[in-house]
Amino acid sequence: MHAKKIINNPQDVVDELLDGLVLAYHGRVRRLEDVNALVKTDLPTGKVGLLIGGGSGHEPLFHGFIGENMGDGAACGNIFAAPSPDVILAATRALNQGAGVLYLYGNYAGDNMNFDIAAELAAEEGIATRTVRIWDDVASAPPERIDQRRGIAGDLFVIKVAGAAAATLTDLEQVYRVTAKARDSVRSMGVAVRAGSIPETGEPTFELGDDEIEIGMGLHGEAGVSREKLLPADPLVEKMMQHILADLPFQSGDEVCLLINDLGSTTMMELLIVNRKVRQILDAAGISVHDTVIGSFCTCQEMAGFSISLMRLDDELRPYYDMPARSFGYTRA
């Protein structure tokens, strides 16, 4: 079935969504000339720059997470496609205030190559960069190949900590270290109930039967761990939590932040029912919850389904997590 979309010319979706986003930032973010990159208007001299980015179509990820104690800018690709090196380089130049720039993005082949090329071009111009790739999706590869895992909604927690660290620490290496630690402390898993569609064509990104779900399926329809008949919320959450808890592993006495993310069109009602079961499981496991975030943060158009992310806190990460943050897509008072 062709998706119904509120758009104009399908070729213009990225251009027009970025225009709309800049307006929603009310002067705190501007768009660079000639490239699809957004940067904060207020960048203090000497600040380590935090550049996030990736394909568009997953809003509010990534470009909706620019702001106070969040990303300093975002390099935006076409729908579901990595930004090209010239876009990333232009954003890098704009963010470099003398202390270098940290690249933070999801671990996908296209993003990795384009950000790496941009990093080499930036080095030729004397701009220091470091890179943290987010690979929180436990369904996408076994633990021994963690660097082949995909980045999904856990992006939000890593960006949150990185934004606070980049606003606090003055040394790129230290911001890199704290961000990598946050990345290493996050685990996620999703379930797909229905496909989203590609805005340019209206075609679904994958096929899934009316009564089927895929546990562990990725944001673009990447294969998960199992395809099965639709389950009630509680046993479904139990299956997902088994994978997540065993992976880090999370243990009794741990303190975590919890994110329940809608993939595009799953209702708040369903997410809250999921949260109820997640908390029962965490309580039984002796894991305490420092903060809960529930909503749409990392989406794939009208895809239905959700993901669960946990980030383990320690005395170093907790203050960064607790710093106030303000962006279009995520705010913490």
Added chain:
Amino acid sequence: MATSELTPDETREMLLQVCRGMQASKDRLSEADRAIGDGDHGVGMARGFEAVQRKLEAISSAAAIDELFRTVGTALLTSVGGAAGAVFGTLFRGGSQNLSDCSAFDAAALARLLTDGLAAVKARGQAQPGDKTMVDALEPAARRAQQLTGAPIGEALTEVAEAARQGMEKTRQMVATVGKAKTLGERSLGHPDPGAISTYLILTYMAEYASRDRS
């Protein structure tokens, strides 16, 4: 009469033929990508080679061989987007690195272009032969080119394009393990990799120009 090499002007004409051919192949490539990817490969490559065409038409006719290929790579890198832009941009930019002493494009230069380009692509994308990527078309093409360094350029390109075609056909039997097509796993069986098709087509359009009857 077979020509042993192409002048810089002819090399530019050859690359412009590639631009026209790749833009005309848009629907074929997108269709191939719909089978195993997200269906945007043809759109990206057509947009890329349109940008290449603009750059090549603006470049001075006295441009050196390495500058021509580097121009192709840089234009692809900045206009295609996604993984394809990085891979094909790297192929041409990496391939141009050791062509600065070439006053003409001959079979030896072709071998260097493909060998250095292949090495750069492998380093960038970490794809190995058998992963169902453009490397599976590019590697046999580079190997064939190294055996033909003394051949007339038209003959060498025709043989190299054929090697790429055979490599591309073999990707039907492979299961994708890198890039977006790994989404499908076993479901990618039976379909050739769109990047491998593009590699074969680029070499085919180069061969068509270099083998033409010259009046």
